[in-house]
Amino acid sequence: MLQALVALALAGLAYLAVANASEKLARQGITAGFGFLARAAGFDIGQRLIPYAAATSTYLDAFCVGLLNTLLVSGLAIGLATLIGFAVGIARLSPNWLARTLAATYVETLRNLPLLLQLLVWYVAVRVALPEAQRPAAWGGAYLSQRGLVLPRPEFFGFGSLVPLAFGAGIVGAAVWARRAARRAGAGAEPGRFAGPALALALGPPALAWLGLALAGHPVGIAWPSPGPFGPEGGLGILPEFAALLLGLSTYTAAFIAEIVRAGLNSVDRGQGEAAAALGLGRAKALRLVTIPQAMRVIVPPLTSQYLNVTKNSSLAVLIGYPDLVHVFMGTVLNQTNQAVEVVAITMAVYLTLSLGLAALMNAYDRRAAPVTR
Amino acid sequence: MPRNARMRLVSIPLLALLAAAPTLAQGDTLAQVKARGHLVCGVSGGVAGFSMPDGQGRWHGLDVDFCRALAAAIFDDPDKVRFIPQSSAARFTALQSGEIDVLARNTTWTLSRDTAAMNFPVITFFDGQGFLVRKSLGISQVKQLDRATICLQQGTTTELNTADWFRTRGLSYQVVTFANSEQTLGAYESGRCDAYSTDKSSLYGERLKTAHPDEHVILEEAISKEPFAPGVRQGDDAWRDLVAWTHYAMIDAEEAGITQENVDRLRGETLSPEVKRILGLEGKYGQGLGLTGDWAYRIVHHVGNYGDVFARNLGDGTPLKIPRGLNALWTNGGLQYGPPIR
Numbered sequence: 275m276l277q278a279l280v281a282l283a284l285a286g287l288a289y290l291a292v293a294n295a296s297e298k299l300a301r302q303g304i305t306a307g308f309g310f311l312a313r314a315a316g317f318d319i320g321q322r323l324i325p326y327a328a329a330t331s332t333y334l335d336a337f338c339v340g341l342l343n344t345l346l347v348s349g350l351a352i353g354l355a356t357l358i359g360f361a362v363g364i365a366r367l368s369p370n371w372l373a374r375t376l377a378a379t380y381v382e383t384l385r386n387l388p389l390l391l392q393l394l395v396w397y398v399a400v401r402v403a404l405p406e407a408q409r410p411a412a413w414g415g416a417y418l419s420q421r422g423l424v425l426p427r428p429e430f431f432g433f434g435s436l437v438p439l440a441f442g443a444g445i446v447g448a449a450v451w452a453r454r455a456a457r458r459a460g461a462g463a464e465p466g467r468f469a470g471p472a473l474a475l476a477l478g479p480p481a482l483a484w485l486g487l488a489l490a491g492h493p494v495g496i497a498w499p500s501p502g503p504f505g506p507e508g509g510l511g512i513l514p515e516f517a518a519l520l521l522g523l524s525t526y527t528a529a530f531i532a533e534i535v536r537a538g539l540n541s542v543d544r545g546q547g548e549a550a551a552a553l554g555l556g557r558a559k560a561l562r563l564v565t566i567p568q569a570m571r572v573i574v575p576p577l578t579s580q581y582l583n584v585t586k587n588s589s590l591a592v593l594i595g596y597p598d599l600v601h602v603f604m605g606t607v608l609n610q611t612n613q614a615v616e617v618v619a620i621t622m623a624v625y626l627t628l629s630l631g632l633a634a635l636m637n638a639y640d641r642r643a644a645p646v647t648r
Numbered sequence: 649m650p651r652n653a654r655m656r657l658v659s660i661p662l663l664a665l666l667a668a669a670p671t672l673a674q675g676d677t678l679a680q681v682k683a684r685g686h687l688v689c690g691v692s693g694g695v696a697g698f699s700m701p702d703g704q705g706r707w708h709g710l711d712v713d714f715c716r717a718l719a720a721a722i723f724d725d726p727d728k729v730r731f732i733p734q735s736s737a738a739r740f741t742a743l744q745s746g747e748i749d750v751l752a753r754n755t756t757w758t759l760s761r762d763t764a765a766m767n768f769p770v771i772t773f774f775d776g777q778g779f780l781v782r783k784s785l786g787i788s789q790v791k792q793l794d795r796a797t798i799c800l801q802q803g804t805t806t807e808l809n810t811a812d813w814f815r816t817r818g819l820s821y822q823v824v825t826f827a828n829s830e831q832t833l834g835a836y837e838s839g840r841c842d843a844y845s846t847d848k849s850s851l852y853g854e855r856l857k858t859a860h861p862d863e864h865v866i867l868e869e870a871i872s873k874e875p876f877a878p879g880v881r882q883g884d885d886a887w888r889d890l891v892a893w894t895h896y897a898m899i900d901a902e903e904a905g906i907t908q909e910n911v912d913r914l915r916g917e918t919l920s921p922e923v924k925r926i927l928g929l930e931g932k933y934g935q936g937l938g939l940t941g942d943w944a945y946r947i948v949h950h951v952g953n954y955g956d957v958f959a960r961n962l963g964d965g966t967p968l969k970i971p972r973g974l975n976a977l978w979t980n981g982g983l984q985y986g987p988p989i990r
Binding site for chain 1: 795796797802803804807808810811812815821822823824825826827831834835838839840842
């Protein structure tokens with residue numbers, strides 16, 4: 275009975291809040307609803323992964339641009355943080371004093387400084403140390419300056435666009451083939467043994483495709499950047515905001531991942547490593563084949579939390595001007611449309627979906643990787 | 649039943665609050681100001697040259713002096729004003745709810761604001777969106793910024809104006825936006841952008857914040873119209889007239905050569921009928937505004953004409969050194985034009 279009353283009271287309060295909010299909005303001449311998403315945006319965005327133009331694109335397009343920028347930086351930061359984190363975590367347990375000390379210094383420094391401060395160091399201090407836009411540093415067609423890194427961009431004409439597809443097919447084919455071969459060879463087989471043929475499989479088809487298409491008049495070119503009046507132009511530009519956010523997020527998160535990896539490795543019985551050594555496995559092989567697979571059980575759950583943190587922390591982009599979802603959508607779009615309730619609700623839903631999706635993915639991996647208990 | 653009672657308990661104060669807001673805004677503003685004994689003026693509170701308190705807490709700026717002129721006309725005392733800083737988000741509500749009598753807060757007069765929120769009696773400052781660039785670039789026109797990188801503050805009309813301007817001319821640019829002006833200026837100054845764009849009147853102040861103001865130049869061209877106007881509540885025509893004529897009195901005084909420095913001397917001399925009418929020595933023009941005949945004399949005596957106020961707050965005598973430009977008198981090629989006092 276009491277519970278029913280509490281539930282009713284909560285429902286009543288929620289109803290009042292909604293009614294009050296909608297009345298206030300109506301009084302200010304703000305129409306509720308998501309119709310604004312179809313209106314023309316009218317502003318430009320510095321980094322866009324999909325076609326976007328101020329004149330023709332809608333607020334929905336602006337939302338997609340922001341979302342993709344968030345996904346890009348979060349995805350790459352998760353990958354990079356995992357690589358650095360595993361390397362540093364393993365180095366912390368190294369018998370080599372220098373490696374051990376450097377790894378410990380890395381972890382203690384980056385883990386104990388606020389992420390915001392680190393982002394500002396990457397964005398302001400590191401960027402200012404780079405050459406001016408009009409006098410960029412150049413290596414082999416790439417330019418580095420305060421405006422970021424500009425790389426030569428591969429370009430595909432006509433059927434030439436099949437080349438990247440052939441590359442993708444080759445890599446997937448190689449991975450599948452190496453896996454099968456390893457399974458066929460029986461337990462304990464070295465997947466590395468199949469690296470040579472796998473590489474041939476990965477690079478062969480695209481190389482052939484390239485050659486064939488070039489002969490047929492569908493060449494694959496490279497757009498070389500060139501120095502312009504306001505700095506390097508053309509090519510593939512990597513914005514300083516993006517680079518700062520990616521480096522800041524990955525190095526910071528890597529410090530936490532390193533500790534998780536260290537804890538995971540320590541949780542594996544010492545006897546396992548000693549047994550591997552007794553069998554004649556080197557330290558590297560023992561780690562890769564014996565210790566790490568067993569440590570993953572301990573590593574994956576806290577690792578998932580770190581991945582979720584990366585995704586959410588990417589919203590600190592606002593402070594260094596990287597056009598992520600929060601910057602574009604909750605910044606410019608909210609300010610221009612005044613649709614605060616809708617914009618904030620959509621943004622919250624996006625982060626919730628991303629986090630739940632990522633957690634589900636990691637849980638699925640965890641279940642699959644869990645050893646069969648005897 | 650207890651649920652209903654609770655709902656009523658919650659909703660009564662809410663409804664009362666909602667119902668009370670519009671009633672405050674009704675009535676004769678001039679009578680209220682006179683009865684209260686001072687004017688309440690909403691200002692921005694942080695824009696150099698427009699409204700900013702100094703170390704002693706005394707307010708300075710073009711917007712501040714406008715409110716002082718209004719107080720001088722009403723009370724013969726420019727200090728009978730209380731200044732209340734307003735955020736850009738809260739400014740319109742503050743006026744509508746009656747918290748302030750007049751909003752002098754470098755606010756751009758637009759149609760949607762005019763019809764939805766308030767009235768704009770007169771334009772006190774003609775502004776436009778401009779560009780701050782490094783002198784070393786050797787640029788004198790905005791179109792030379794084709795393919796340049798531009799730093800902007802996000803969520804402002806600046807973003808839209810810039811996109812429109814470059815697009816309609818078939819030019820391209822790379823944009824970097826930041827949440828506030830400190831970050832935007834910092835990025836520009838450190839070399840991230842070739843130009844920093846915002847209202848020209850703000851750019852003069854922003855340039856002073858750089859380490860070497862001499863190395864930066866503000867392009868003369870403006871790519872948008874930003875007319876700054878004081879705001880008053882809708883439905884009070886007498887107050888609207890008074891606010892408009894406070895500005896016109898300062899313009900007309902400048903045109904007639906009446907300055908804060910010579911106004912007392914001029915009063916004793918034989919004068920043109922025009923000057924006599926402004927100083928209240930001929931006709932009873934103040935009555936129509938609900939004021940005394942010497943209302944315009946009080947403004948010039950206590951605060952000065954428009955030129956005095958401009959020079960004191962924005963002009964060559966200040967670090968800002970903003971040229972008169974569009975704000976020169978119409979007789980000097982500007983847009984400031986006061987209807988005749990007669």
